Amino acid sequence: MNNKYFYRSLLLIYATVFSFLCKAQKTIDEKVDSVLKLMTLDEKVGQMNQYNGDWDATGPITPQGDKQNQIRKGMVGSMLNVTGVEHTVELQKIAMQSRMKIPLLFGQDIIHGYRTTFPIPLAEAASWDLEAIKSSARIAATEAAASGVHWTFAPMVDIARDPRWGRVMEGAGEDPYLGSLIATARVKGFQGKGLGNTDALMACAKHFAAYGAAIGGRDYNSVDMSLLTLWNIYLPPFKAAAEAGAATFMNSFNTLNGIPATGNKYLQTDILKDKWRFKGFIVSDWNSIGEMIPHGFAKDNYDAALKAVTAGNDMDMESRSYIQNLAKLVKDGKVSIQRIDDAVRRILKKKFELGLFDDPYKFSDKKREQQQWNNKQNLQAEKIMAEKSIVLLKNEPFPSGRAGMGILPLNKNNLKGKTIALIGPFIKSIRDNLGFWSYTWPDDSERIISIWEAIKNKVGNSTNLLYAKGCNIDDTSHEGFAEAIKAAMEADVVIMSVGEAANWSGEAKSRSNIHLPGVQKELIKAIYATGKPIVVMINAGRPLIFNWTADHIPSIVYAWWLGTEAGDAIADVLFGDYNPSAKLPMSFPRAEGQIPIYYNYFNTGRPAKNDSDLNYVSAYIDLPNSPKFPFGYGLSYTTFSYSDIKLNSTILRPGKALTASVVITNSGKYDGKETVQLYIRDMVGSVVRPVKELKGFQQIFLKAGESKTITFKITTDDLKFYNDKLIYNYEPGDFKIFIGTNSEDVKEAGFTLQK
Numbered sequence: 001m002n003n004k005y006f007y008r009s010l011l012l013i014y015a016t017v018f019s020f021l022c023k024a025q026k027t028i029d030e031k032v033d034s035v036l037k038l039m040t041l042d043e044k045v046g047q048m049n050q051y052n053g054d055w056d057a058t059g060p061i062t063p064q065g066d067k068q069n070q071i072r073k074g075m076v077g078s079m080l081n082v083t084g085v086e087h088t089v090e091l092q093k094i095a096m097q098s099r100m101k102i103p104l105l106f107g108q109d110i111i112h113g114y115r116t117t118f119p120i121p122l123a124e125a126a127s128w129d130l131e132a133i134k135s136s137a138r139i140a141a142t143e144a145a146a147s148g149v150h151w152t153f154a155p156m157v158d159i160a161r162d163p164r165w166g167r168v169m170e171g172a173g174e175d176p177y178l179g180s181l182i183a184t185a186r187v188k189g190f191q192g193k194g195l196g197n198t199d200a201l202m203a204c205a206k207h208f209a210a211y212g213a214a215i216g217g218r219d220y221n222s223v224d225m226s227l228l229t230l231w232n233i234y235l236p237p238f239k240a241a242a243e244a245g246a247a248t249f250m251n252s253f254n255t256l257n258g259i260p261a262t263g264n265k266y267l268q269t270d271i272l273k274d275k276w277r278f279k280g281f282i283v284s285d286w287n288s289i290g291e292m293i294p295h296g297f298a299k300d301n302y303d304a305a306l307k308a309v310t311a312g313n314d315m316d317m318e319s320r321s322y323i324q325n326l327a328k329l330v331k332d333g334k335v336s337i338q339r340i341d342d343a344v345r346r347i348l349k350k351k352f353e354l355g356l357f358d359d360p361y362k363f364s365d366k367k368r369e370q371q372q373w374n375n376k377q378n379l380q381a382e383k384i385m386a387e388k389s390i391v392l393l394k395n396e397p398f399p400s401g402r403a404g405m406g407i408l409p410l411n412k413n414n415l416k417g418k419t420i421a422l423i424g425p426f427i428k429s430i431r432d433n434l435g436f437w438s439y440t441w442p443d444d445s446e447r448i449i450s451i452w453e454a455i456k457n458k459v460g461n462s463t464n465l466l467y468a469k470g471c472n473i474d475d476t477s478h479e480g481f482a483e484a485i486k487a488a489m490e491a492d493v494v495i496m497s498v499g500e501a502a503n504w505s506g507e508a509k510s511r512s513n514i515h516l517p518g519v520q521k522e523l524i525k526a527i528y529a530t531g532k533p534i535v536v537m538i539n540a541g542r543p544l545i546f547n548w549t550a551d552h553i554p555s556i557v558y559a560w561w562l563g564t565e566a567g568d569a570i571a572d573v574l575f576g577d578y579n580p581s582a583k584l585p586m587s588f589p590r591a592e593g594q595i596p597i598y599y600n601y602f603n604t605g606r607p608a609k610n611d612s613d614l615n616y617v618s619a620y621i622d623l624p625n626s627p628k629f630p631f632g633y634g635l636s637y638t639t640f641s642y643s644d645i646k647l648n649s650t651i652l653r654p655g656k657a658l659t660a661s662v663v664i665t666n667s668g669k670y671d672g673k674e675t676v677q678l679y680i681r682d683m684v685g686s687v688v689r690p691v692k693e694l695k696g697f698q699q700i701f702l703k704a705g706e707s708k709t710i711t712f713k714i715t716t717d718d719l720k721f722y723n724d725k726l727i728y729n730y731e732p733g734d735f736k737i738f739i740g741t742n743s744e745d746v747k748e749a750g751f752t753l754q755k
Contacts, residue, residue, distance in 0.1 A: 041340070128585075136382075196353055391560075428467070590626075
């Protein structure tokens, strides 16, 4: 009897809690509806309108009369490029003078840091360290939110297989599996414990969709691909971002199979809002609604507004198409008030979730802004992230060096009383270290340590340093060669820093020629001819082509653009205080003629057996098929050996798991970290399948001489793909499994998936 009453009481408690939780969820929805009912049509359209603050534009400046007066009239829902407590409070006070007193959203391109600049996102992706990437976004959100920002236009989750496209620097590379995990990490980092916390930003997954496949690698260009490629390669990171709770999405500039993404109902409504049940809102990219006119898809702004809003775009960034035409479109019967209400409801809900209706100024706290302004812990985290992002591409012994050991790491003790020559256009660079999509602060020259200063601090007065710029990157002058050669001749070791400037990659920074610009290759050749040991560091925002350097220089470090602490991070790696562990998130081509190049390609009916096979097979007669450096590649100062793969079974049954194990041994002389990579190939499918697909990875730290068994679990979930009917499932048959240190250097085994 007592048990009966006990269970009844328990059920009553559960029912009460469930009712409370449902009511709590309804509360925001009810508040949104109550505001919506009081709004005029013009005020609703105003919430769908976003203007630039004109402080630091991310697109062409488009001045709009008296923006402050429009805010006062409730005709603006969001501002971008407005940061800092002073500015955000100023504009929010004006918004509070409007009839409905609906607070503004402040959005900003917080791409890889705010006050503390982290490595460019492509460099962070090279770390393959998801927790570190999440932490980077977490710190960026904390700093930006303290300055009044509510919303970041990040992460960019576009898959990119073409390094000519400048925006590769902004993403996670070529692989949908790695890209999806990084998308999740960055969304969770930006949004922290949830919207409404004063250290959280609304994330914005962009650019929806397929922007990274711009034809010819030319920014803003058209995209043409099969639905099979769209669903298997380009959509997974967006789906991952949505499932991670991304508050917003941004559509893209490109057309997709003839329809601009901004006016693409299939993308924005059918997939995102209906199939994926996305509850946030979609913002256009800068003027992308108006740009449907030159695309030839819309007649004028009236038509563009109609097509964008009908397709599912909720907020207009800077095109004025909505503010000038939406109300008329409703009155003309072209757009339903229900569609307007849906968009405004989505926007208002985020403002309520942020807590802006309770306190419009909650993110604009001068004290909190000052606390985050020069946060030493953030700088330390940035340095660690930078170290994890540096890729060691080559490290071979110099003829007179240590037997079997590369030039790196340099030994400070052995260099006492000796001379290092630091040569190249980026040795003393400061601003370039921040990379594209970063902020310029008045004290940057004091906060950012150049490679020159960092190495000077590292070796102290016991080692002599010589400097020569050698050349510029944007001309053909050899005027500085003589000074550089003289410095090299006087040195015991030479460190060179070459590459492309920070503003040579990023938005609108496509390049048809991605070799080392200017006469940098000639400078490297001239220094190489001195016979001195050389370390070449390459700074860039994309994979570059540097075949001669790769073939002749014994030690090469790919340093990307690493952020505020770049100099110290590079010095730590060069002198062995940090053992590099990063792996390439993109394949590096040998020539532009190979592009697009990626590891997970489809085989052909006439596959080449190797790079020398030219006997009527799919191959170049003047170039190997393989990349110069493959996806997943990256060295360490130590070496790792892999045992053969051990499977617990060669049969996998649905509902069960198969395990694959390898023993990894640190066979070198340094402690180090290795990223063990798992790839799978479906040998026969209803549609052709890639030759390899990344399906897992694990990072392990091993002391010199230490061994460890690494085990991967494989289930049918790892074998699913979209077929020609866009059905997502697995198919029985034979599979190959590969485990190795990169996508090419792998061990191999096989198993069969039964029905």
